[in-house]
Amino acid sequence: MKKEIVKHLTEDFESYANQTENGIKFWLARDLQHLLGYTEWRNFLKIINKAKTSCETTVHIVLDHFVDINKMVKIGSGTEREINDIMLTRFACYLIAQNGDPKKEQIAFAQNYFAVQTRKFEIIEQRIKDWERLNARHKLSLSEKELSELIYERTGNDRDFGIIRSKGDQALFGYSTS
Secondary structure, eight states: OOHHHHHHHHHHHHHTOEEOTTOOEEEEHHHHHHHTTOOOHHHHHHHHHHHHHHHHHTTOOHHHHEEEEEEEEEOTTSOEEEEEEEEEOHHHHHHHHHHSOTTSHHHHHHHHHHHHHHHHHHHHHHHHHHHHHHHHHHHHHHHHHHHHHHHHHHHOSHHHHHHHHHHHHHHHHSSOOO
């Protein structure tokens, strides 16, 4: 898939995102239908139902990700008519893409898009964990240094310092370092 097409499809997908008053991002199924190359709503509903089954199977609450709504659309005579639609979370969009026809270029793109987004999130999450662990090690190192200085200041000699540190290690780790 050409880089320009990928960029266009990414921008297109993100441009259809909506947001609730609580700041939750969502997409409308009828918009996603066209983005993923489905012309018939009834065919797209089959994919949505498979995605709902996947959602349920993975022990997620379907109603948290697929919310049925009604909306008004203009029809040819200039009047409006109510139609069914579905509010979808990013996770729901991901499940729909995974259950779609991979022969469709848009579905293949969506599957790749969500795989890349998931990997990016995993990398970010790992970096945050690494930073937190490094920060905790630094705090522990400073605390150890402060404790050692305090013990040495109070005991005044290497022998007593060693005994106290050994007793602490024994209490913490269950063995003696002397």
